[in-house]
Amino acid sequence: xxxxxxxxxxxxxxxxxxxxxxxxxxxxxxxxxxxxxxxxxxxxxxxxxxxxxxxxxxxxxxxxxxxxxxxxxxxxxxxxxxxxxxxxxxxxxxxxxxxxxxxxxxxxxxxxxxxxxxxxxxxxxxxxxxxxxxxxxxxxxxxxxxxxxxxxxxxxxxxxxxxxxxxxxxxxxxxxxxxxxxxxxxxxxxxxxxxxxxxxxxxxxxxxxxxxxxxxxxxxxxxxxxxxxxxxxxxxxxxxxxxxxxxxxxxxxxxxxxxxxxxxxxxxxxxxxxxxxxxxxxxxxxxxxxxxxxxxxxxxxxx
Amino acid sequence: xxxxxxxxxxxxxxxxxxxxxxxxxxxxxxxxxxxxxxxxxxxxxxxxxxxxxxxxxxxxxxxxxxxxxxxxxxxxxxxxxxxxxxxxxxxxxxxxxxxxxxxxxxxxxxxxxxxxxxxxxxxxxxxxxxxxxxxxxxxxxxxxxxxxxxxxxxxxxxxxxxxxxxxxxxxxxxxxxxxxxxxxxxxxxxxxxxxxxxxxxxxxxxxxxxxxxxxxxxxxxxxxxxxxxxxxxxxxxxxxxxxxxxxxxxxxxxxxxxxxxxxxxxxxxxxxxxxxxxxxxxxxxxxxxxxxxxxxxxxxxxxxxxxxxxxxxxxxxxxxxxxx
Amino acid sequence: xxxxxxxxxxxxxxxxxxxxxxxxxxxxxxxxxxxxxxxxxxxxxxxxxxxxxxxxxxxxxxxxxxxxxxxxxxxxxxxxxxxxxxxxxxxxxxxxxxxxxxxxxxxxxxxxxxxxxxxxxx
Numbered sequence: 083x084x085x086x087x088x089x090x091x092x093x094x095x096x097x098x099x100x101x102x103x104x105x106x107x108x109x110x111x112x113x114x115x116x117x118x119x120x121x122x123x124x125x126x127x128x129x130x131x132x133x134x135x136x137x138x139x140x141x142x143x144x145x146x147x148x149x150x151x152x153x154x155x156x157x158x159x160x161x162x163x164x165x166x167x168x169x170x171x172x173x174x175x176x177x178x179x180x181x182x183x184x185x186x187x188x189x190x191x192x193x194x195x196x197x198x199x200x201x202x203x204x205x206x207x208x209x210x211x212x213x214x215x216x217x218x219x220x221x222x223x224x225x226x227x228x229x230x231x232x233x234x235x236x237x238x239x240x241x242x243x244x245x246x247x248x249x250x251x252x253x254x255x256x257x258x259x260x261x262x263x264x265x266x267x268x269x270x271x272x273x274x275x276x277x278x279x280x281x282x283x284x285x286x287x288x289x290x291x292x293x294x295x296x297x298x299x300x301x302x303x304x305x306x307x308x309x310x311x312x313x314x315x316x317x318x319x320x321x322x323x324x325x326x327x328x329x330x331x332x333x334x335x336x337x338x339x340x341x342x343x344x345x346x347x348x349x350x351x352x353x354x355x356x357x358x359x360x361x362x363x364x365x366x367x368x369x370x371x372x373x374x375x376x377x378x379x380x381x382x383x384x385x
Numbered sequence: 386x387x388x389x390x391x392x393x394x395x396x397x398x399x400x401x402x403x404x405x406x407x408x409x410x411x412x413x414x415x416x417x418x419x420x421x422x423x424x425x426x427x428x429x430x431x432x433x434x435x436x437x438x439x440x441x442x443x444x445x446x447x448x449x450x451x452x453x454x455x456x457x458x459x460x461x462x463x464x465x466x467x468x469x470x471x472x473x474x475x476x477x478x479x480x481x482x483x484x485x486x487x488x489x490x491x492x493x494x495x496x497x498x499x500x501x502x503x504x505x506x507x508x509x510x511x512x513x514x515x516x517x518x519x520x521x522x523x524x525x526x527x528x529x530x531x532x533x534x535x536x537x538x539x540x541x542x543x544x545x546x547x548x549x550x551x552x553x554x555x556x557x558x559x560x561x562x563x564x565x566x567x568x569x570x571x572x573x574x575x576x577x578x579x580x581x582x583x584x585x586x587x588x589x590x591x592x593x594x595x596x597x598x599x600x601x602x603x604x605x606x607x608x609x610x611x612x613x614x615x616x617x618x619x620x621x622x623x624x625x626x627x628x629x630x631x632x633x634x635x636x637x638x639x640x641x642x643x644x645x646x647x648x649x650x651x652x653x654x655x656x657x658x659x660x661x662x663x664x665x666x667x668x669x670x671x672x673x674x675x676x677x678x679x680x681x682x683x684x685x686x687x688x689x690x691x692x693x694x695x696x697x698x699x700x701x702x703x704x705x706x707x708x709x
Numbered sequence: 710x711x712x713x714x715x716x717x718x719x720x721x722x723x724x725x726x727x728x729x730x731x732x733x734x735x736x737x738x739x740x741x742x743x744x745x746x747x748x749x750x751x752x753x754x755x756x757x758x759x760x761x762x763x764x765x766x767x768x769x770x771x772x773x774x775x776x777x778x779x780x781x782x783x784x785x786x787x788x789x790x791x792x793x794x795x796x797x798x799x800x801x802x803x804x805x806x807x808x809x810x811x812x813x814x815x816x817x818x819x820x821x822x823x824x825x826x827x828x829x830x831x
Contacts, residue, residue, distance in 0.1 A: 141456075145451060152444050153685075157440070157474045161471055161474075171459060175456050202456055225685075284691055287689065372451045376454045382570055383573050384568065385565060385569075
């Protein structure tokens with residue numbers, strides 16, 4: 083074997099392939115080199131608020147999935163969950179940076195010093211009431227069954243939205259969506275494969291998957307209801323009306339659950355937006371305390 | 386299988402001779418080659434312990450995943466911890482070519498019949514520990530591991546090549562974090578120095594006992610499982626690390642550390658093994674927690690593994706499992 | 710000082726202790742998913758090359774796990790997975806009588822060493 087001679091060479095090439103490292107680990111500013119001009123006729127405050135909705139969803143779900151690291155079933159699944167969390171973290175960074183670039187920083191700059199980039203000011207120095215994530219992603223993981231059902235539902239909704247968002251008049255959002263679609267399709271497929279196996283696996287796994295679905299479905303109540311911000315941005319050709327994806331989401335979820343021999347829970351009645359309006363349960367506050375604690379104790383630090 | 390023919394060696398001596406010749410020629414032993422029991426046994430133990438170390442090694446840093454102080458750091462740390470899961474997988478696979486089963490090895494780890502590197506029984510107290518683990522612990526691991534890319538056992542050597550490539554990213558991200566923190570606040574610089582104070586000596590101990598007190602090493606060297614002596618690697622590590630510490634602006638906690646002009650090496654003070662042995666023997670502050678978490682991952686999710694197996698059986702038609 | 714730690718195994722400083730070989734674990738008690746071998750075509754024009762293995766419950770999960778673990782989902786590559794148990798292999802040395810009974814199962818060498826519970830590791 084000639085590899086004795088090439089070991090050190092191989093080490094030198096370790097950073098040659100960009101594709102090797104998962105998305106979101108880059109050492110560069112997320113929006114470096116991207117034209118961040120706000121399109122004509124679009125209120126930057128609305129655009130920023132919309133980016134927070136999509137970004138916060140990704141950040142909160144990434145945090146939930148990360149809770150599985152060192153606790154997942156089998157090492158293969160550990161790696162798969164890690165990849166999914168990394169994808170979502172990458173999406174969150176881009177979206178929060180976009181919100182910052184159009185000046186939407188909320189009260190975060192009251193405590194975050196100038197050395198802290200916008201994405202971190204927004205992620206670490208907003209209180210729960212400034213977060214725009216939905217209750218679907220904030221809910222506790224539950225067991226692995228509930229986790230994959232929630233991932234299925236969340237990625238089905240997000241994929242449907244991102245697929246349409248590729249046509250957004252905001253070039254940054256369109257680019258983020260174009261990149262995200264491939265990732266989300268993978269997340270959805272991965273979750274669906276697991277829902278099939280758990281639903282149609284053993285008696286116990288069927289029971290747990292069903293309980294997971296029953297716990298997750300009610301969280302859909304306000305996810306597909308548009309806020310005023312979204313309505314204005316839909317009119318401006320920038321955002322996607324979540325109501326438009328309802329049918330697709332319903333069909334996909336029904337198909338997967340039926341194939342998994344699971345009963346499709348009753349679709350909850352629509353309610354006005356809660357999470358998108360900053361109304362959250364205690365689970366988000368607890369999640370944020372863990373996420374933000376260290377950064378907040380050192381507001382002048384650089385990492 | 387065909388009947389034995391006359392030119393087949395029938396005695397173990399001849400097989401041993403062929404094995405020895407392969408090792409002597411610095412060629413690789415592959416899974417189906419005959420190998421002495423001691424060689425197989427040593428490899429299974431070594432590779433399994435290495436794999437366990439990767440998997441347990443996810444925890445000290447993993448403890449900071451949810452609290453990483455920036456999104457970029459969170460992503461980097463997540464990618465790193467995920468790599469370690471991958472490394473564990475590569476290594477368990479190498480052990481499986483020798484007849485071991487991963488589930489079995491995991492059980493042995495949880496039942497504490499097999500060990501992992503003691504370094505991971507030290508707790509990570511601040512975020513600077515994440516950087517210092519990358520710089521010093523991964524740096525020491527690289528010194529240990531690069532020679533293993535030339536291990537005489539093929540599957541192990543190949544796994545190590547893949548792992549070493551990824552480890553270099555690990556060390557760089559750690560050092561880069563420390564450089565950033567040293568350029569930050571006074572408090573951050575103190576965190577870095579404190580972490581260096583706690584991890585420097587344990588990282589030196591990662592290379593094992595001194596050569597004159599390491600009789601097993603000789604056999605492993607002869608078999609090509611080990612390529613350099615403990616002291617040799619330790620010295621190489623110190624020589625690499627001291628200039629890096631100077632560049633970083635931290636003090637290594639060793640009053641005896643000095644440059645030896647004559648030999649061209651950094652000389653370091655005597656290693657105190659007493660506390661280290663406490664940690665090694667399972668009295669480390671984090672040992673019980675490390676094991677508890679592996680046990681929970683196995684037991685709490687057993688139903689998931691079973692469900693997927695049941696699904697595969699149902700959807701594979703009449704094909705039955707278990708022929709393996 | 711007695712030699713009770715060793716640097717073997719990459720991260721070093723692992724406690725040592727005597728082990729006693731016992732009978733191999735029977736295959737019927739295996740709890741884990743089947744072992745799959747993974748082959749990746751790094752780019753067009755190259756052969757698929759063996760890159761490692763993984764455990765998966767079925768073929769579909771195996772190919773997706775292979776993407777996650779061995780390619781970081783690089784779309785440009787082609788992946789093959791095959792159950793290790795389904796590989797038929799030649800003997801590395803036709804003169805070798807040692808593997809005649811189990812020679813066609815590459816990865817199922819029935820040799821494993823248990824360590825009894827009461828081994829003092831210090």
